[in-house]
Amino acid sequence: MAFPAVEFTDLTKVYEMGAERVHALRGVSARFEQGSFWAIMGASGSGKSTLLSILGCLDRPTSGTYRLGGEDVSRLGDDALSDIRLRHLGFVFQSFNLVPQLTVAENIALPLYYQGVPERESAARAAEFAAVVGLEGRLGHRPSQLSGGQQQRAAIARALATDPTVILADEPTGNLDTATSVEIMKLFRSLHERGKTIVMVTHEPDIAGWAERRLVLRDGLVKEAT
Amino acid sequence: MTRRAWAVRAARDVRLGVKNLLLHKLRSLLTTLGLVFGVGSVIAMLAIGEGASAEAIAQIRRLGSRNVLLRAVKPAADQNANSGHARLSVYGLLYEDAARIGETIPGVVRAVPAKQFEQTGRLRGRELEMRIVGTTADWFDLVRRPLVAGRVLTEADEAARAHVAVLTEWGARRLLATEHALGETLTLGGNAYEVVGVVRSEEGDGRGMQAPDARTDAYVPLSTARERHGDVFAKRTQGANVREQVQLHQILVETADEALVEPAARAIERALETFHKKKDYEVAVPLALLRQAQATRRTFSIVLGAIAGISLLVGGIGIMNIMLATVTERTREIGIRRAIGARRSQIVAQFLVEALVLSAAGGAIGIGVGLAIPRLVTLFSGMPTVVRAWSLLLAFGISVGTGVAFGLYPAVRASRLDPIEALRHE
DSSP, X not given: OOSOSEEXXXXXXXXXXXXXXXXXXXXXXXXXXXXXXXXXXXXXTSSHHHHHHHHTTSSOOSEEEEEETTEEOTTOOHHHHHHHHHHHEEEEOTTOOOOTTSOHHHHHHHHHHHHTOOHHHHHHHXXXXXXXXXXXXXXXXXXXXXXXXXHHHHHHHHHHTTOOSEEEEESTTTTSOHHHHHHHHHHHHHHHHTTOEEEEEOSOHHHHTTSSEEEEEETTEEEEEO | OOHHHXXXXXXXXXXXXXXXXXXXXXXHHHHHHHHHHHHHHXXXXXXXXXXXXXXXXXXXXXXXXXXXXXXXXXXXXHHHHHTTSOOEEEESBOHHHHHHHHHHSTTEEEEEEEEXXXXXXXXXXXXXXXXXXXXXXXXXXXXXXXXXXXXXXXXXXXXXXXXXXXXXXXXXXXXXXXXXXXXXXXXXXXXXXXXXEEEOOOOOOSOSTTOSOOTTEEXXXXXXXXXXXXXXXXXXXXXXXXXXXXXXXXXXXXXXXXXXXXXXXXXXXXXHHHHXXXXXXXXXXXXXXXXXXXXXXXXXXXXXXXXXXXXXXXXXXXXXXXXXXXXXXXXXXXHHHHHHTOOHHHHHHXXXXXXXXXXXXXXXXXXXXXXXXXXXXXXHHOOOOOOOHHHHHHHHHHXXXXXXXXXXXXXXXXXXXXXXXXXXXX
């Protein structure tokens, strides 16, 4: 494989809060190979959320470079970043973030809609990915009719639908009970086994234990990478 | 993207927009009401305005745009002096006036005199209150009314003081039902006339004071009317018997060209001033009235446009208000869509489509309301209304335009949200 899935060098992020300058990231570097499963850890305020926003192309670093699949995306404009998110990234959030008025199938197909995939094809793919996460019987349900675990499965199916380069997960088990958390982590493990690159932010060591590698942040710097 | 793919996608976006709006049926309905009534009232008011002015203009046009109309008017002083007493009042246009105008005023082709009075007409035992018009052959050229049967009055009738009458179709029908009128003997105030012709009656309601014809007219030669009925007429008004001596009630003046109408009217006015001590006449120029009617119609349209603008503005503000609320309510959804990879322009499009669907629905319902109101107005008040196709298109177009204009700001605002912030929104 020619390029690592994710590679960032000396990333810094400075927020201007009035007269005050907050250094969220003070120069972090790492390489996540394709097919790896990383957990990003750290206490609150360590900069892990900021890093995830940058890795997710929702924010741009103040300085440093970020390469996604070999392409430098650290200086792209808003439309180009939207396209990168659409084609190369899949998000899984703590609070699931499904669109409440859409059905499970429609939620899974949402990124395909923005890709311009014809409706019939995207419906077929939504059904396919619903089966991957074990939601084949719930395609017509609304998110409010599902349990938390089921909602998170739907969100994972949505993240998988476009066959992204990297799946970014932000505290994916934060709103789930222990048993359900284990199920979701098993699902992530199986995705990893199928060759997906996964980057997961968590503050729980138990959950981080499911990952293959760890990147620990403290005060905007990399404390350890194992 | 091919045109077909684009159409499929647009159809999908609209369907999605409709679906979102149907989640809040009552709210969507209330939002569109502003535009519904805006569009409805614009169409209805235009229809009523068109109806009124179309009628007025048709009536004026019937009088002829090259004509000047002179009418006898009882002077105000005479009216007061007469109250309660049976006295003879002398006023009106003179036989000489008609001759003088026809011969001396530049641009005048002919001046057609007419004497008009009410009489009971009798025919084979049937009776009808008729308006007798004593006039010359030229009358029928100026008033332009199609002949239904027989002939109109001729110059020979006038010269011979012939005892002949021409009826209007309506009057003939009332007197004779289905029988042939020609050749029958009509008795007017004790004088017998042979019915020689029937002309079509104008389907006006006779409300217009300028109408030189009525449905119950019997036309007789002026010379005959003068000889047999004289110039003195008894009238019963407000319980008092009033006797009036009037030579001519009307003179219809035809000029050679529309450009000559107004100068001729001024010349006639000056001439009449010289020969009449009192102002016992009135000069009306149908062309001027026509122009006035058209100017009024223009003013009306402008005022209407302003009112329409205001009502649609109110409707637009309603749409903007609800779209802003929607954007706030769906901040999180916007964040999700942006995180997944939607561009700003796609977010703008999504909310703009919803505003468009709202305003188009409002416009469509408004057209229904706009078509219904004029019908009800006509049904209950008898006022004529004319709904023009362009008024429907105009109102609908403005409605949709308003929706887009007022939906744009909320849509752009939605697209400018920071996706990270939006995702945190509760």
